[in-house]
Amino acid sequence: MNKVKPREANNATAVDVTDLILHDIQTGVLAPGSWLKQIDLEQRYQCTRPEVRRALDRLAQRRLVEHVPNRGYHVFEPDGRQAAEVSEIRILLEAGVADKIAANTSEPDVEALRNLASRFxxxxxxxxxxxxxxxxxxxxxxxxxxxxxxxxxxxVTEIRQRTSSAPVSQWKTRARIEQSSREHHQMIDAVAAGDGAALKDAIARHIRQD
Amino acid sequence: MNKVKPREANNATAVDVTDLILHDIQTGVLAPGSWLKQIDLEQRYQCTRPEVRRALDRLAQRRLVEHVPNRGYHVFEPDGRQAAEVSEIRILLEAGVADKIAANTSEPDVEALRNLASRFxxxxxxxxxxxxxxxxxxxxxxxxxxxxxxxxxxxVTEIRQRTSSAPVSQWKTRARIEQSSREHHQMIDAVAAGDGAALKDAIARHIRQD
DNA sequence: ATATCCAAAATTGGCGCCAATTTATGATAA
DNA sequence: TTATCATAAATTGGCGCCAATTTTGGATAT
Structure with missing residues (x-):
């Protein structure tokens, strides 16, 4: 006797609520400083209370939300000092591997980079x-x-999330966006030329201006 | 039956179970690869099931334990490749700030470092x-x-935990320990001399050998 | 009118129960 | 004896209820 399984009842919940909340923080839907009320979240994302609590705890571990016991969770507000410190960390890491990037990159990789840059x-x-x-x-x-x-x-993916809480609005002016675009192409040129030093310089400048 | 009246189980422990399990992983009490059965943990640390689950989830987020759905949690076993990659990251970060360390350090700081090194x-x-x-x-x-x-x-504190799952046994030989000690003093000397380049070199060598 | 205090509503957070899944055990047949 | 399958035990994981705490609102006294 085979058991009949309800098909539409349990749909594929492969996506975690954590990622949904994270996405809304990244895109600025949930603004920095705003209060994440548990009852609101479970309605908004159609999930249960324990799921909300687990997601909030995970995001608090990642420093994306701030937790005050018995008073709830708030979207983390990036500190000026912290933002600067994280930029320094990113420069150390991303510029630090510039030589390896320049050395390891093949022609199809350059092609892929050009496609991604022109999509931008x-x-x-x-x-x-x-x-x-x-x-x-x-x-x-x-x-x-x-x-x-x-x-x-x-x-780097992780710490990039950590500080730029509302990354969408990080490029304020059109001029700055186009400057970013130019720097992307400079990085690609350096990679294609196998010039690690030039790449390192371009990466450092790019991170500093953002 | 086993409902023993808890005399002192009701203590106000501000310490989280997460830290207790973490400590036992760091010190090698819970060996890499070993299975973290929930019922065992709640007995060992005298806490409730939800507390155990929250702790395990947090440690899984930090990559200290590995989680397979419906099959439980295991202490993470460091991969050779991952260990090498994390070492490279640590070199980029710790050696990358050598100049700043050498520049910022005052005399009492050097004194404190010498005390810590001689305690070692x-x-x-x-x-x-x-x-x-x-x-x-x-x-x-x-x-x-x-x-x-x-x-x-x-x-750095976080990623140092991430890979060296049984850090206690990381210094195998006496010779290696004494080598570490010598390198500590070399670093201090470089700091005291304000020689950022020498410090950078010493830090990189120190991390590579561990 | 303003400040203080008490009660009610709202929110957070802990805990135990039970379902779902996996693993172990033993019986049966080739 | 060995492989296969069914049944039982063990383990994980989800969910709802209720207690603890905080916040809100209003009544009372000065």
Missing amino acids: DTLILEGTPIELYEANLAFHHKLLSLCGNQELVNL | DTLILEGTPIELYEANLAFHHKLLSLCGNQELVNL
């Missing part, structure tokens, strides 16, 4: 800020992954 | 491996904190 360029005109943000992330992720150190890629 | 030396002969491990950690923490970047200190 396209979205400057035609895309939403969120799409632009994600295209930028994709470019940097691809570039960094060429260093061959997977742990470093994961770490 | 003393414990080589008289202390337990755990005490030695903690003295080493204290020295490196103090040295690194002189760079002035608090976020970087936190990050």
Whole structure:
């Protein structure tokens, strides 16, 4: 006697509520400082109370939300000092592997980078800020992954989330966005030329200005 | 039946179970690869099931334990590749701030470093491996904190935990321990001389050999 | 009118029960 | 004897209820 399984009842919950909340923090839907009321979250994301609590605890561990016992959770507000410190860390890590990136990169990798950079360029005109943000992330992720150190890629991905709580609004002016675009192409040129020193310089400048 | 009236089980412990389990992983009491059965943990640490689950989830987020759904949690077994990658990251970060350490350090700081280093030396002969491990950690923490970047200190502390799952047994031979001791003093000398380049070199060698 | 205090509502957080899944055990057949 | 399968035990994991704490609102006294 076979058991009949209800098909529509338990849909694939492969995505964690943590990621949904995280995404809304990154895109600025949940603004820095705003109160994350548990009852609101369980309605908004259609999940149970324990799921909300686990997600909030995880995000608090990652320093994306701040927790005050018996008083709830708030979206973390980035400190000026912390932001500067994290930028320094990113420069040490990302510029530090510039030589390896320049050495390891093959022609198809350069091609892929050019595609990601021009996708960013396209979205400057035609895309939403969120799409632009994600295209930028994709470019940097691809570039960094060429260093061959997977742990470093994961770490940078993590600390990049940690401070820029509302990353969508981080490029304020059009001029700054276009400056970013130019720097992307400078990095690619340095990679293609195998010039690690030039790449290191370009990466450091790029991180500093953001 | 087993409902024994808890006399002192009701103590107000501000310490989280997470830290207790973490400590036992660091000290090698819970060996890499060993299965963390929930019922065992709640007896061992005299806490409730939800507390155990929250602690395990947090440690899984930090990559200190590995989680397989419906099959439980195991102490993470460090991969050779990962260990090498984390070492590279530590070199980039810790050696990267050598100049700042050498520049920022005052005379009392040097004094404190010498005390921590000689405490390490003393414990080589008289202390337990755990005490030695903690003295080493204290020295490196103090040295690194002189760079002035608090976020970087936190990050290094975190990733140092991440890979060396049984850090107590990381110094196998006496010769290696004494080599570490000599390198500690070399670092201090470089700091005292304000020689950032020498400090950078000493830090890189020190991390590579561990 | 203003400050203080008490009660009620709202919110957070802990805990135990039970379902789902996996693992161990033993019986049966080839 | 060995492999296969069914049943029982053990383990994980989800969910709802209720206690503890905080916040809100209003009544009372000065």
